[in-house]
Amino acid sequence: xxxxxxxxxxxxxxxxxxxxxxxxxxxxxxxxxxxxxxxxxxxxxxxxxxxxxxxxxxxxxxxxxxxxxxxxxxxxxxxxxxxxxxxxxxxxxxxxxxxxxxxxxxxxxxxxxxxxxxxxxxxxxxxxxxxxxxxxxxxxxxxxxxxxxxxxxxxxxxxxxxxxxxxxxxxxxxxxxxxxxxxxxxxxxxxxxxxxxxxxxxxxxxxxxxxxxxxxxxxxxxxxxxxxxxxxxxxxxxxxxxxxxxxxxxxxxxxxxxxxxxxxxxxxxxxxxxxxxxxxxxxxxxxxxxxxxxxxxxxxxxxxxxxxxxxxxxxxxxxxxxxxxxxxxxxxxxxxxx
Amino acid sequence: xxxxxxxxxxxxxxxxxxxxxxxxxxxxxxxxxxxxxxxxxxxxxxxxxxxxxxxxxxxxxxxxxxxxxxxxxxxxxxxxxxxxxxxxxxxxxxxxxxxxxxxxxxxxxxxxxxxxxxxxxxxxxxxxxxxxxxxxxxxxxxxxxxxxxxxxxxxxxxxxxxxxxxxxxxxxxxxxxxxxxxxxxxxxxxxxxxxxxxxxxxxxxxxxxxxxxxxxxxxxxxxxxxxxxxxxxxxxxxxxxxxxxxxxxxxxxxxxxxxxxxxxxxxxxxxxxxxxxxxxxxxxxxxxxxxxxxxxxxxxxxxxxxxxxxxxxxxxxxxxxxxxxxxxxxxxxxxxxxxxxxxxxxxxxxxxxxxxxxxxxxxxxxxxxxxxxxxxxxxxxxxxxxxxx
Numbered sequence: 001x002x003x004x005x006x007x008x009x010x011x012x013x014x015x016x017x018x019x020x021x022x023x024x025x026x027x028x029x030x031x032x033x034x035x036x037x038x039x040x041x042x043x044x045x046x047x048x049x050x051x052x053x054x055x056x057x058x059x060x061x062x063x064x065x066x067x068x069x070x071x072x073x074x075x076x077x078x079x080x081x082x083x084x085x086x087x088x089x090x091x092x093x094x095x096x097x098x099x100x101x102x103x104x105x106x107x108x109x110x111x112x113x114x115x116x117x118x119x120x121x122x123x124x125x126x127x128x129x130x131x132x133x134x135x136x137x138x139x140x141x142x143x144x145x146x147x148x149x150x151x152x153x154x155x156x157x158x159x160x161x162x163x164x165x166x167x168x169x170x171x172x173x174x175x176x177x178x179x180x181x182x183x184x185x186x187x188x189x190x191x192x193x194x195x196x197x198x199x200x201x202x203x204x205x206x207x208x209x210x211x212x213x214x215x216x217x218x219x220x221x222x223x224x225x226x227x228x229x230x231x232x233x234x235x236x237x238x239x240x241x242x243x244x245x246x247x248x249x250x251x252x253x254x255x256x257x258x259x260x261x262x263x264x265x266x267x268x269x270x271x272x273x274x275x276x277x278x279x280x281x282x283x284x285x286x287x288x289x290x291x292x293x294x295x296x297x298x299x300x301x302x303x304x305x306x307x308x309x310x311x312x313x314x315x316x317x318x319x320x321x322x323x324x325x326x327x328x329x330x331x332x333x334x335x336x337x338x
Numbered sequence: 339x340x341x342x343x344x345x346x347x348x349x350x351x352x353x354x355x356x357x358x359x360x361x362x363x364x365x366x367x368x369x370x371x372x373x374x375x376x377x378x379x380x381x382x383x384x385x386x387x388x389x390x391x392x393x394x395x396x397x398x399x400x401x402x403x404x405x406x407x408x409x410x411x412x413x414x415x416x417x418x419x420x421x422x423x424x425x426x427x428x429x430x431x432x433x434x435x436x437x438x439x440x441x442x443x444x445x446x447x448x449x450x451x452x453x454x455x456x457x458x459x460x461x462x463x464x465x466x467x468x469x470x471x472x473x474x475x476x477x478x479x480x481x482x483x484x485x486x487x488x489x490x491x492x493x494x495x496x497x498x499x500x501x502x503x504x505x506x507x508x509x510x511x512x513x514x515x516x517x518x519x520x521x522x523x524x525x526x527x528x529x530x531x532x533x534x535x536x537x538x539x540x541x542x543x544x545x546x547x548x549x550x551x552x553x554x555x556x557x558x559x560x561x562x563x564x565x566x567x568x569x570x571x572x573x574x575x576x577x578x579x580x581x582x583x584x585x586x587x588x589x590x591x592x593x594x595x596x597x598x599x600x601x602x603x604x605x606x607x608x609x610x611x612x613x614x615x616x617x618x619x620x621x622x623x624x625x626x627x628x629x630x631x632x633x634x635x636x637x638x639x640x641x642x643x644x645x646x647x648x649x650x651x652x653x654x655x656x657x658x659x660x661x662x663x664x665x666x667x668x669x670x671x672x673x674x675x676x677x678x679x680x681x682x683x684x685x686x687x688x689x690x691x692x693x694x695x696x697x698x699x700x701x702x703x704x705x706x707x708x709x710x711x712x713x714x715x716x717x718x719x720x721x722x723x724x725x726x727x
Binding site (some may be wrong): 238243274306 | 671673
């Protein structure tokens with residue numbers, strides 16, 4: 001057992017995730033909040049990243065993110081583009097490019113961005129590109145939408161100009177997000193980045209769906225244990241009427257903040273798991289519980305009211321744990337879970 | 339207004355009640371609306387005389403007066419505690435030019451009056467002293483501990499001496515404020531110094547046991563809420579009975595600590611007789627926040643009638659109301675560390691009971707719930723009886 005598991009473990013190719021952008025645009029802050037359980041206020045203490053800060057983030061047990069947090073000073077950037085070009089840009093799964101919305105020299109930012117893209121298309125043409133327009137909290141709320149749309153249009157325009165100019169034939173789709181470390185928008189962006197990297201996603205989704213139908217839930221959210229990003233979710237027909245569109249990110253944000261409070265209360269490290277069960281019955285409106293599910297995940301279940309329904313759903317989720325074990329194990333392609 | 343722990347109520351006649359805190363909008367957005375509102379308020383009141391007598395409708399409500407030198411942090415305190423302003427944003431508050439009166443829709447409807455610091459009310463004959471202090475509950479005097487406080491102490495002494503003669507029942511609370519930047523030793527030194535100065539002065543004028551209490555506060559941690567809790571607790575008639583109830587509950591259910599919270603302001607109005615510690619208060623008040631936030635996401639929209647019918651149909655065959663054990667919000671959380679559960683139980687629209695249980699008591703939840711239910715009924719009765727007639 002142990003030997004073939006070990007060989008299987010090696011199998012999934014380590015995805016390289018490049019985190020790039022101008023210096024001071026908030027790359028390391030993001031990384032610390034999402035993966036090291038910092039709170040937004042603490043990121044003020046972070047110093048500048050020198051060269052590349054490599055980190056291996058374990059996610060869901062079977063996925064190791066190979067996160068390259070690249071320093072943003074121009075000297076470093078030039079270095080990546082010249083001497084370390086092959087080293088940095090080969091075998092990239094995802095490029096996350098961060099734009100500081102407050103930056104004054106937009107033209108220069110774009111020029112750097114285009115040269116990064118050209119290096120990327122040269123060595124990893126299949127890589128996905130996420131563009132994060134960051135520090136949106138500095139824009140007045142009603143202007144946010146317009147500023148974001150405007151900036152995204154500019155980025156797209158530059159990208160297509162480059163593609164035409166270089167005669168590049170491959171497909172390059174970029175996915176834009178507006179983010180800020182002071183609200184839940186950061187979780188939205190990262191959840192979507194992670195979402196695409198998770199193996200076995202279709203299996204997780206279909207299994208979650210059948211569990212949801214079985215226990216008459218309104219919504220199921222599956223969180224990763226330390227980062228509290230939403231890995232997968234399922235919503236019933238009725239649950240889709242919920243007017244709160246950003247609820248996944250909001251719940252991530254809420255629970256993650258509460259984890260900090262618990263860690264202060266119990267004196268345990270911030271990365272440790274803080275709670276095993278949380279239940280809330282809101283009278284005749286709804287009930288919900290969030291529990292430890294597999295070793296690396298938490299499951300949150302939103303149910304219609306009803307004591308009997310609540311208890312049986314809780315038991316059923318305990319039982320379902322067994323068939324979700326594969327979340328923690330290594331990827332085994334071809335194996336079916338029915 | 340709908341309950342914040344339970345979400346929108348189907349039978350709420352005035353569901354349009356204002357929500358004091360919109361978590362849906364971002365912080366920046368909230369700040370902007372706040373600035374706008376403040377601006378509007380100033381404009382509206384600018385033409386009026388600043389020292390109008392209190393309107394008659396406010397009679398009969400206990401009153402908290404916030405007084406102190408200018409820039410000592412009075413408005414910051416009231417915005418942080420009663421309006422949920424993040425402490426970092428109180429830097430941008432404007433100087434208060436007139437008495438700001440806030441009525442708190444709370445379990446006992448108290449008022450908070452925020453005074454401008456630059457005027458001395460006893461020098462100014464236009465102020466109606468009697469209307470102001472006639473039905474006051476407590477006077478909160480804020481002293482900036484990071485500044486030279488001699489003048490503030492001198493003014494406080496004058497105020498106390500003036501009030502003691504005519505209104506001896508006023509409780510005087512001194513908040514030694516902005517202590518977040520000071521070392522622990524220095525904090526205590528300041529507290530001792532201020533205490534001695536005030537008591538000596540009062541003794542010289544023949545008041546031996548004036549009701550003056552001192553608190554060390556800061557808006558950057560929970561100490562301000564703790565201090566306000568102590569102040570509010572003094573205004574509750576027969577608080578001892580509430581405390582005895584909670585102590586009893588703690589003993590029967592083996593709770594470590596139990597708090598009765600005002601949900602909106604997160605002030606606790608009673609706790610059991612165990613010594614209070616900051617950590618358990620913080621976790622309980624943060625837990626209320628989590629429940630409020632989650633409820634806002636999932637409890638704030640109405641489900642369709644068809645869906646409801648499906649839920650009431652087979653296999654349950656019961657009305658939704660009969661399927662739930664309790665119409666009030668009940669919540670529980672089990673921490674990984676030592677299995678120390680926290681429970682929350684809604685008492686009414688404004689109050690919630692939050693307790694920290696001992697290890698392994700989660701297994702006995704049904705029993706605990708029954709005991710809690712009895713105490714909750716008791717608390718409801720208590721407020722029914724002590725309500726001012």
